[in-house]
Amino acid sequence: MPLLLTLLRRIGSAIPSVFGVILVTFVLARALPGDPAAYYAGASATPDSIAQIRSQLGLDQPLIVQFFGYLGQLAHGNLGQSTSSGQAVLSDLIERLPASIELTLTALMFALIVAIPLGIWAATRPGSWVDHLCRLLVTLGAAFPTFFTALTFVYIFYFQLDVAPEPLGRLSEIYYTMPPRVTGLLLIDTLLAGDPEAFRAAFAQLILPAISLGLFALAPIARVTRAAMLEALGSDYCRTARAMGLSRGRILFVIALRNAALPILNVLGMVFSFLLGANVLIEKVFAWPGIGAYAVNAVIASDYAAVQGFVLMMALLFIVLNLVVDLFASMADPRVRYDD
Amino acid sequence: MTDQTQSPQTALAPATPDRWAEFAHLLRGNKITFAAVLLLLLLVLLALIGPAIAPYGATTTDATASLEPPSAAHFFGTDALGRDVFSRVVIATRLDLAMAFGAVVLSFAVGLILGPIAGYFGGWADTVIGRFVDTLMAFPLFVLAMGIVAALGNSVGNIVLATAIINLPFYIRTARAEVNMRRDLTYVEAARMAGNSPWRILAVHIVPNILPAMVVQASLNLGWAILNAAGLSFIGLGVRPPTPEWGIMVSEGAGYIFSGEWWTFTFPGLALVLAVLCFNLLGDGLRDLLDPRSRT
Numbered sequence: 001m002p003l004l005l006t007l008l009r010r011i012g013s014a015i016p017s018v019f020g021v022i023l024v025t026f027v028l029a030r031a032l033p034g035d036p037a038a039y040y041a042g043a044s045a046t047p048d049s050i051a052q053i054r055s056q057l058g059l060d061q062p063l064i065v066q067f068f069g070y071l072g073q074l075a076h077g078n079l080g081q082s083t084s085s086g087q088a089v090l091s092d093l094i095e096r097l098p099a100s101i102e103l104t105l106t107a108l109m110f111a112l113i114v115a116i117p118l119g120i121w122a123a124t125r126p127g128s129w130v131d132h133l134c135r136l137l138v139t140l141g142a143a144f145p146t147f148f149t150a151l152t153f154v155y156i157f158y159f160q161l162d163v164a165p166e167p168l169g170r171l172s173e174i175y176y177t178m179p180p181r182v183t184g185l186l187l188i189d190t191l192l193a194g195d196p197e198a199f200r201a202a203f204a205q206l207i208l209p210a211i212s213l214g215l216f217a218l219a220p221i222a223r224v225t226r227a228a229m230l231e232a233l234g235s236d237y238c239r240t241a242r243a244m245g246l247s248r249g250r251i252l253f254v255i256a257l258r259n260a261a262l263p264i265l266n267v268l269g270m271v272f273s274f275l276l277g278a279n280v281l282i283e284k285v286f287a288w289p290g291i292g293a294y295a296v297n298a299v300i301a302s303d304y305a306a307v308q309g310f311v312l313m314m315a316l317l318f319i320v321l322n323l324v325v326d327l328f329a330s331m332a333d334p335r336v337r338y339d340d
Numbered sequence: 341m342t343d344q345t346q347s348p349q350t351a352l353a354p355a356t357p358d359r360w361a362e363f364a365h366l367l368r369g370n371k372i373t374f375a376a377v378l379l380l381l382l383l384v385l386l387a388l389i390g391p392a393i394a395p396y397g398a399t400t401t402d403a404t405a406s407l408e409p410p411s412a413a414h415f416f417g418t419d420a421l422g423r424d425v426f427s428r429v430v431i432a433t434r435l436d437l438a439m440a441f442g443a444v445v446l447s448f449a450v451g452l453i454l455g456p457i458a459g460y461f462g463g464w465a466d467t468v469i470g471r472f473v474d475t476l477m478a479f480p481l482f483v484l485a486m487g488i489v490a491a492l493g494n495s496v497g498n499i500v501l502a503t504a505i506i507n508l509p510f511y512i513r514t515a516r517a518e519v520n521m522r523r524d525l526t527y528v529e530a531a532r533m534a535g536n537s538p539w540r541i542l543a544v545h546i547v548p549n550i551l552p553a554m555v556v557q558a559s560l561n562l563g564w565a566i567l568n569a570a571g572l573s574f575i576g577l578g579v580r581p582p583t584p585e586w587g588i589m590v591s592e593g594a595g596y597i598f599s600g601e602w603w604t605f606t607f608p609g610l611a612l613v614l615a616v617l618c619f620n621l622l623g624d625g626l627r628d629l630l631d632p633r634s635r636t
């Protein structure tokens with residue numbers, strides 16, 4: 001019950017953020033250089049058609065009225081029309097969102113699976129080779145630009161060793177049939193369609209982008225895990241547990257890790273910020289048909305409605321992810337529930 | 341330099357007369373930070389005199405020598421237009437460092453104004469500034485930078501501005517926390533009793549003391565600023581060809597991966613890695629120096 005209350009309160013506290021995000025995307029749209037009406041009207045516009053578009057877009061109204069108009073449109077799920085694809089921005093984004101989510105979540109899972117054991121291992125043997133390896137990975141992981149890591153992997157594993165598939169999208173449709181869309185996540189949809197071959201192919205396509213993306217997220221997680229575990233292991237309660245003769249495994253994974261969970265969860269907010277941002281770069285390298293690659297094309301083509309929709313959707317996604325992390329944090333540590 | 345730190349009103353308070361000795365000691369004890377300092381000197385030197393020492397021009401094309409692998413004539417090989425990759429990497433140092441430093445200086449300056457106001461006065465100023473920070477932090481930062489560049493226009497200046505804006509929250513938060521901590525300390529009370537105005541107390545008595553924390557923040561932030569600016573130019577924003585810049589060079593070189601011309605993207609990429617590594621290690625070293633508590 002207190003958990004439910006926490007959840008409701010956290011959702012409530014996210015509302016100002018959502019409002020702020022909407023306000024910023026609105027302001028950014030008004031900051032477009034030049035006359036937005038002329039811009040939306042296109043190159044072959046006459047003064048008449050520009051004026052028509054201006055009143056159509058409500059640009060002749062006061063800013064505050066325009067803002068409420070924008071809120072109304074958002075409430076109806078209207079993010080405007082993309083000038084490059086000719087489709088509604090929202091349907092474009094929803095079409096491409098699962099590809100980005102699949103990539104981001106796989107990268108996150110890879111980062112967690114490598115970073116947490118590595119951090120724990122390093123914390124139990126400070127000064128050993130594992131600790132040095134951990135530090136080296138953390139230092140290098142934070143210094144390699146994701147797009148450079150990705151290109152290097154493509155060069156080594158696709159061009160030189162030829163063990164990775166061609167870095168073009170999620171599934172080669174020449175050799176495999178796209179499964180019917182259920183969740184939009186290919187790893188799940190191919191299994192639902194009972195097509196293990198396509199599953200394997202989709203997984204092979206996913207490995208390099210997910211690892212290049214995950215390596216960047218690995219550094220902060222491993223660093224925080226190591227520091228938090230060091231602190232927990234040096235604490236009075238762990239000393240007490242040792243004095244009471246509890247097994248090493250129990251102290252490490254039950255007592256210390258549980259106490260270290262909170263800082264690890266807290267750093268995830270920053271990790272998501274990294275991942276969602278770097279996602280854009282990775283999608284460009286691997287021609288991944290997600291919303292990041294879509295936004296890159298939109299920015300280059302000055303397709304502003306699409307960029308605005310993308311920024312808004314990423315920010316909302318980020319807020320939701322942070323809510324989930326918060327919820328986990330309050331499950332991991334009761335103290336969080338009573339904070340503020 | 342030594343005189344400066346021995347004067348009692350040094351910015352790096354609490355002043356210890358042997359701070360440089362301590363610094364030298366730490367550097368000796370920490371070879372990695374020492375290497376980072378040397379690397380920084382090299383980078384700054386390249387940024388200053390790069391165009392003068394580069395063997396070829398940044399945009400000098402040579403159709404007879406396109407896509408040549410690294411050799412004695414071309415240390416890093418040549419790109420598709422026959423331009424010397426080594427020269428371009430060297431000459432790009434200035435632009436990449438300038439973008440990162442420009443962004444960091446901007447957010448440092450604005451953070452040093454807004455943070456202390458929020459931390460010292462509290463109340464509605466704190467609420468407004470806090471909301472502003474929360475709103476920026478509600479975005480994945482690179483995505484926000486893309487949105488800003490798309491809205492303000494695709495130019496190098498706007499890349500610097502966008503990088504500065506997305507990093508602003510970290511400076512404001514650091515400055516706010518540091519000022520808040522000192523607001524009610526005895527020496528500040530004393531300054532208040534002596535009739536100093538709040539602005540004078542802030543400018544003369546508090547802000548100089550928060551500079552060390554802010555400098556650490558800035559140096560840790562420099563690497564991130566480089567990555568961010570290079571990432572934006574990698575996706576085709578800001579810097580335009582044929583301007584040499586590491587991010588865009590990696591992007592241009594990416595097209596030649598499938599024909600095996602690895603040198604076109606590898607060397608500018610490695611330059612980025614070295615620069616970011618240098619700033620990150622320097623930031624860690626500086627933090628160890630200025631905040632002994634965090635030494636491990």
